[in-house]
Amino acid sequence: MANRAGAQRPNGATQGKICQFKLVLLGESAVGKSSLVLRFVKGQFHEYQESTIGAAFLTQTVCLDDTTVKFEIWDTAGQERYHSLAPMYYRGAQAAIVVYDITNQDTFGRAKTWVKELQRQASPNIVIALAGNKSDLSNKRMVEYEEAQAYAEENSLLFMETSAKTAMNVNDIFLAIAKKLPKNEGGGAAQPRQQGMKINNSETSQASEGGCCK
Amino acid sequence: MDEEYDVIVLGTGLKECILSGLMSTDGKKVLHMDRNTYYGGESASLTPLSQLFDHFKQPAPVDDKYGRPRDWNVDLIPKFLMANGKLVQLLVYTGVTRYLEFKSLDGSFVRKTDGKLHKVPADEREALSSSLMGLFEKRRFKKLLSYCQSLDLDNPAAKNKDDKKIDPDNLDATQLYTEFGVDKNTQDFTGHAIALFLNDDYLHKNCKELIRRIQLYSGSLARYGKSPYLYPLYGLGELPQGFARLSAIYGGTYMLGKTVDELVMEDGKVVGVKSGGEVAKTKMVICDPSYVPHKVKKTGRVVRAICILKGKVEGVNNSESLQIIIPQNQVDRKNDIYICVLSNQQCVTAKGFYLGIVSTTVETSDPEGELQIGIDILNGKDKSNIAEKYVWYSLIITP
Numbered sequence: 221m222a223n224r225a226g227a228q229r230p231n232g233a234t235q236g237k238i239c240q241f242k243l244v245l246l247g248e249s250a251v252g253k254s255s256l257v258l259r260f261v262k263g264q265f266h267e268y269q270e271s272t273i274g275a276a277f278l279t280q281t282v283c284l285d286d287t288t289v290k291f292e293i294w295d296t297a298g299q300e301r302y303h304s305l306a307p308m309y310y311r312g313a314q315a316a317i318v319v320y321d322i323t324n325q326d327t328f329g330r331a332k333t334w335v336k337e338l339q340r341q342a343s344p345n346i347v348i349a350l351a352g353n354k355s356d357l358s359n360k361r362m363v364e365y366e367e368a369q370a371y372a373e374e375n376s377l378l379f380m381e382t383s384a385k386t387a388m389n390v391n392d393i394f395l396a397i398a399k400k401l402p403k404n405e406g407g408g409a410a411q412p413r414q415q416g417m418k419i420n421n422s423e424t425s426q427a428s429e430g431g432c433c434k
Numbered sequence: 435m436d437e438e439y440d441v442i443v444l445g446t447g448l449k450e451c452i453l454s455g456l457m458s459t460d461g462k463k464v465l466h467m468d469r470n471t472y473y474g475g476e477s478a479s480l481t482p483l484s485q486l487f488d489h490f491k492q493p494a495p496v497d498d499k500y501g502r503p504r505d506w507n508v509d510l511i512p513k514f515l516m517a518n519g520k521l522v523q524l525l526v527y528t529g530v531t532r533y534l535e536f537k538s539l540d541g542s543f544v545r546k547t548d549g550k551l552h553k554v555p556a557d558e559r560e561a562l563s564s565s566l567m568g569l570f571e572k573r574r575f576k577k578l579l580s581y582c583q584s585l586d587l588d589n590p591a592a593k594n595k596d597d598k599k600i601d602p603d604n605l606d607a608t609q610l611y612t613e614f615g616v617d618k619n620t621q622d623f624t625g626h627a628i629a630l631f632l633n634d635d636y637l638h639k640n641c642k643e644l645i646r647r648i649q650l651y652s653g654s655l656a657r658y659g660k661s662p663y664l665y666p667l668y669g670l671g672e673l674p675q676g677f678a679r680l681s682a683i684y685g686g687t688y689m690l691g692k693t694v695d696e697l698v699m700e701d702g703k704v705v706g707v708k709s710g711g712e713v714a715k716t717k718m719v720i721c722d723p724s725y726v727p728h729k730v731k732k733t734g735r736v737v738r739a740i741c742i743l744k745g746k747v748e749g750v751n752n753s754e755s756l757q758i759i760i761p762q763n764q765v766d767r768k769n770d771i772y773i774c775v776l777s778n779q780q781c782v783t784a785k786g787f788y789l790g791i792v793s794t795t796v797e798t799s800d801p802e803g804e805l806q807i808g809i810d811i812l813n814g815k816d817k818s819n820i821a822e823k824y825v826w827y828s829l830i831i832t833p
Contacts, residue, residue, distance in 0.1 A: 276532055276683060297682035304688035306473050306675035308533060311668065416535025416667040416781075417658075419522060 236286040239403050244294045244310050246334040247319035248327040249301045252353040255384035256319065257293050260394055265385050282391075282398045289398040291315075307341060315347045315397050320368075322352045322381060323360040328368065335375060347400045349378035349393055356383040435689070435712045439465040442707045442714055444694055444721035447475035448670075451677035453720055455528060458684035465714055466681060467707070471691040473678055475722060476828065479507040479669025479782065486740075490824045500742060500821070501784020507669035508740065508782065511828065512774040512791050514539060514663035514757060517654035521673075522664065530676040535667045537780050538658040541753035544627035545760045546619070551749045551811070554627045554759075556655045556662070571617055578614040578624070582648040602642050610641035618763070624648070626761035626770050632795070633762060633769050663757060667781045694725055723831040734830035736793055737801035741812055742822040743788035747775050748814045754779055754788070758811065765807055769795040773808045790820070801827065 245253040255269050261280045281290045294313070299305045310316065316338055320331040331350065338348055350372045352363060365381060372379035378396050382389040440462040443454045450466070451473075458464045472478055480486045482503035484494035489510070500506070515521050517538070525531040542554045546566060555564035561576040585602065600613055611621050625631050629647035636644060654662030666672045682688055698706040698713055706715045723730040750756055758773040765771065771794040778785045792808030802825050813820045 276529060276679075297679060298685075299679070299682045299688050301687070302689040302692075303471075304690040306678060308668075308672055308675040308679070416537050418534075419517075419531050419536055419664070420526060 236288060237403060238288045238290060239401070240290040240292060241314040241401055242294065242312055243291045243315040243317065243397070244313040245296060245317050245319060246300070246305075246310070246331075246338070248321070248324075248330040249298070251319045251321040251324070251327050252384050253317075253319050254295055256317070256351065256353060256382060256390060257295055259384040259387055259390045261293065263387075265387075267385075280394070282395055284395075284398055287403055289401065289403075291394065291398075310338065310342045313342055313346060314401060315349070316342065317349045317351050317393065317397070318377075319351045319353050320363065321354050322363045323354055323357050325362045328352075328363045332371065335377065339375075345402070347378070347397055348375075349380070349397050351389075351393055352379075352381040353384060355381040355388055356385045435465070435709070435714050437465075438715040439463045439687075440716065441465075441718040441720060442467070442716045444468070444707070444719065444725040445475050446470075446473045446674055446678060446690070447722050448477045448674045448677070450475075450720060450722055451674040451681065452524065454686055455530070455677040455680035455684075458681040458686040459528065461684075464681060464686040465689070465707075465716070466678065466686055467689045467692040467694060467709065469691070469693050473690070474671040474674045475724075476511055477509070477670055477674055479509050479671030481507045481669075483508070483784075486824075490826070492824075495822075498784075500787055503784075505778070505784040506782065507671065508789060509670045509791075510740070510826075511670075511738070512776070512793075513670060514665055514774070516650055517657040517662055517664050518650055519654065525676075528677070528680055530680050533676040533679060534672055536664045537667055537755070539661040539663040539665060539753075539755045539757065540779075541750055541756035542627070542655075542661040542663065543750055543753075543756055543758040544623045545758060545764060545811070546623075547764050551758060552623075553751070554623065556628060556652050566623060567620060571620060574614050574616050575620050575624070578611075578616055578620075579648070579652075581614070582645045583652055585645055585649075587642055587646060587649075602645060603640070605641045606638050607641045607644045608637045610644065622761040622763050627759040630759075660753075661756070665755070665776065665780050669780075669782050697726070723833075730831045730833055732829045733832050735796040735801070736828050736830060737796050737805060737825065738791060738793040738828070739802070739805050739809055739823055739825045741790040741792070741809070741820045741824075742783075743775070743790050743812060743819050744786075744821050745814070745819055746788065747790065747812060747819075749811075758808075760807060767794075767804070768797055771805065771808050773811060775812075787821075795830075796827070801825075 245257065247253050255265060257278060258264050261278045277292050277294045279290060279292050281288050294309060296305055318331045318334045320327040335348060338346060352368050369379055380389045380393045382393055384390060441457055441464055443450050443464060443466040446468040454464050454466045480489060483500055483506040484503055486508045487494040543551045544554050545551055552566045555561045558576050558580060561579055562572050567575060625636060628651045629644050651662050692709050695708040697704050697719055698708055704719045706713045707719060746752065746754060754777040756775050760771040762768055762770050771792065774791045776782045776789045783789050790812040792805045794804055798804060
C-alpha cells in the first residue's frame with residue numbers, strides 16, 4: 221500500500237516515497253527504442269540489437285531527493301512495424317518517450333504522428349518526451365536540433381537528443397521525466413482510473429491505481 | 435511479408451490471438467494478419483461511443499449526451515470469464531494477466547416464472563436463504579449442492595465414500611436430479627443459471643458434466659465473492675490485444691489493415707496466403723470463418739439487442755453489473771435468454787450510464803420479439819430506462 225512521504229515506520233526509520241509509473245516507448249522501427257531501454261536499464265549497448273527484447277516490460281528506478289521513481293517500461297515488441305500497435309499498449313501510461321532517428325527525416329515525421337496519437341488517445345496528463353536518438357551519428361544528421369526543439373516547445377514535450385550507443389542523455393531523459401511526473405496522490409498522474417484487480421495463481425491482490433504512489 | 439512462416443493466422447479475434455500467442459511462445463514463426471485496422475474482429479470493444487453508432491449506421495449523438503464518448507468501450511458480443519475457468523488459467527499460465535485488470539461482477543441472477551429476479555444460490559447458506567424455493571425444496575437442493583461440491587471427479591476411488599449408491603458414471607443429469615428429488619424449477623436454475631447449459635440437451639447426457647459445471651460455478655464464486663464472473667476493465671477487446679502482445683514479444687509479426695486476397699492451395703493443401711499481390715508461404719493457416727466463407731456453413735443465428743441504459747436495472751439489489759439468465763422453460767423456449775449489464779466500474783460506460791445486452795439463439799421468424807422479455811427487464815417499470823437500442827444478428831458457423 222501507499223507509503224506516505226516520510227512516514228514513520230514502526231521501527232522508527234523514515235521511508236521515502238516510492239512512486240511507480242508506466243512508461244511506453246513509441247517511434248518508427250529501428251530508431252533505437254529498445255537500445256535506449258537497454259542502455260537505461262542494464263547499461264548495455266549492442267550494435268545489432270535484436271528487434272524485440274522478449275520481455276513483457278523492464279523496470280528501473282531513479283531517485284529524486286526523498287522520492288524513488290520506479291519506471292515500468294513497455295517496449296513495442298515490434299508491433300509498430302506495420303502500424304499494428306494495440307491501444308492497450310499505451311492504456312494507463314503516465315509517461316511516453318517518442319523516439320526518432322536524427323539521421324532519418326521520415327522517422328521524425330512518424331514521431332509527430334505518435335505525439336498526436338498520444339494526445340488523442342492516452343491519458344490527458346501523460347508526460348511526453350521526444351528523443352532524437354543516434355546523436356553519435358551527427359555527421360549524417362537529417363533532422364536539425366532547432367527544428368525538433370521548436371516542435372517540442374510548441375507541444376509542451378520534453379526534448380533531448382540521445383545516444384544509446386554513447387549513453388549521452390539516456391539517464392538524463394528518464395530523470396527529466398521523473399521530475400516532471402506528479403508525485404502526490406491525487407496529483408493527477410493519470411486520469412483517475414477505476415480500480416481493478418490483477419489475477420494471479422494463488423490469490424488476488426487489489427491494485428490501487430488511483431494515484432501514483434503505492 | 436514475402437517470407438515463409440510456420441503458421442499464418444488470419445483475424446485477431448480472441449481465439450486466433452490465443453493460438454498465435456501460444457505458438458509464438460513455443461518458438462513457431464507466426465505471421466498474424468487482420469483485414470481490419472483494429473484488433474479483435476467481432477470481439478473488439480468499440481470506442482469512442484461514436485464507433486458504436488457508426489457500426490449501426492446511425493448518426494452519433496450530439497456532444498456528450500451520453501457522457502464522455504471516450505469512456506465507452508462497447509462489446510458487440512459480451513461474455514464473462516468464470517473466475518476459476520480455463521481462460522483465467524490460460525491468462526495466468528501465459529502471463530498475459532499482467533497486461534490486464536479485472537473486475538468481479540456484482541451479481542448473478544435468474545428469472546423465475548413469477549417474473550421476479552432471484553440471486554442464484556451457489557453455496558449451502560445461500561441455498562437455505564434463497565427466495566427461489568420452498569422450505570423442503572431448499573433442503574433437497576442443498577443436498578444436491580453438497581454432493582456435487584464434495585465429489586472428486588478426478589479421483590473416482592473416493593467417489594462413494596460418503597454417499598450410498600450414487601454412481602455418477604451411470605447416471606444422466608435427469609437421474610441425478612431424481613436421486614435428490616429436486617423439482618422442475620430447481621432443475622431449471624441449476625442446469626441453466628449455475629451450470630450455464632444453454633438448452634435442455636444436457637438432461638439426457640451423463641451427469642458428470644453437470645457436476646463439473648456446478649463445481650466450476652461454486653469455485654469461481656468462492657474466489658472473489660459477489661459473483662463467479664470476471665470482466666476485463668475497458669472491455670473484452672483487451673483480451674485479444676493481450677494475447678497478441680504475447681505473440682509479438684515472442685517474435686510474432688503483426689499486420690493490421692491487410693486485405694487477404696486468397697489462400698494459395700496446391701494439391702488440396704494450403705501453401706500460402708496472398709495479400710496485396712504478395713504471397714507469404716506457410717504450411718498452416720488458422721483463421722476465423724469470415725476468411726473462408728466458402729468452406730463453412732451456417733448452423734444458426736444469435737440475436738442481440740445492445741441498449742444504453744440511463745439507470746440501474748430494477749430488482750437486483752442495486753447491483754451495477756450483473757448477468758441475468760432466463761431459463762428457456764420459464765418462457766416456453768428451447769434456448770435461454772441472457773442479459774448482461776455492465777457499468778462504469780468496468781470502464782465500459784460513462785459515469786451514470788449502463789450497458790445492457792440481451793441475447794439468445796433465434797428460434798422464430800420474429801427474433802426481436804424473442805428478446806422482448808429481456809428488454810422489458812432492462813427498461814424497468816416505467817418503460818423509460820433504455821435510451822438507445824440496437825438489434826443485430828450474428829451467424830453461428832461451423833466448418
